[in-house]
Amino acid sequence: MSFATARAHLAAHGLADRVVEFDVSSATVELAAAAVGCPPERIAKTLAFEVDGGPILIVFAGDARVDNRGFKDQFAAKPRMIAGDRVESLVGHAPGGVCPFGAADGVPVYLDASLRRFDVVYPAAGSANSAVRLTIDELLDASGAVGWVDVSQRPSL
Template identity: 55%
Template sequence: MSLERAKAYLKRFGLDNEVMEFDASSATVREAAEAIDCKEEEIAKSLSFLVDGGPVLIVAAGDRKIDNKKFKAEFSAKAKMIPFDMVEELTGHAVGGVCPFGVNEDVAVYLDISLKGIETVYPACGSSNSAIRLTVDKLEKITNSKKWVDVCRIIK
């Protein structure tokens, strides 16, 4: 299962026991914010895309969405989300629990600058009812992210 995969990855950093599991769903930003009792912007959502045929994760603040123009400028490709039925196969995690922990080896992870300036964030941990509390610095250190990107805008 994805939750165990994420926990195994987090164990390398001594964080596996920090994973929170909820009785209610935390699959959407709103549900996660309610389950954790935090602001939606503090949810670090992982958005999955195909770029040049390969999987890419963009980890962004929960109150943001992809800006197609910025995405194309960064990746020289149109923002094309991974089809729902292929997300788990390509990333290693099912929709609702996609996270940057324990992803398949060929997944490129990028952190969006929307996370900068937020002290604490809550990314999912491989299931639709889990999360972990991390500083943005810690998230950057443990995700093996390629780099910071600017590909999002505020949801209106």
């Protein structure tokens, strides 16, 4: 159901025609990059964390890792990812398809600064075999993001 929810959410933003379903898994950054045909860093991975007893979603570039200090400074809490068996019930999407589109009511979405270096990225679309091609502005709008955070470490160039 979360694929249908995400697709309907994207349709409300005029973006449903960008959703692609694959015959192969896109559940990890590497698999998604292979399915889409793009570099892994352009996959916009959505990670689910628990902060103050509730879930939040943060969308990162595919090559970014969570910066513990930056996360703690931003959210006044240590980064604690939600256990895989609880993700769907808390955010509305199962692991492998977690995305910022059509998430459960009240789940705030943030975009990480690691995405700012790209014009186009590919987040999941609610299933472990889907993606959607979006500009950064479209991602910001369609995700309903609260705003930008800088809670990542990126590889040195």
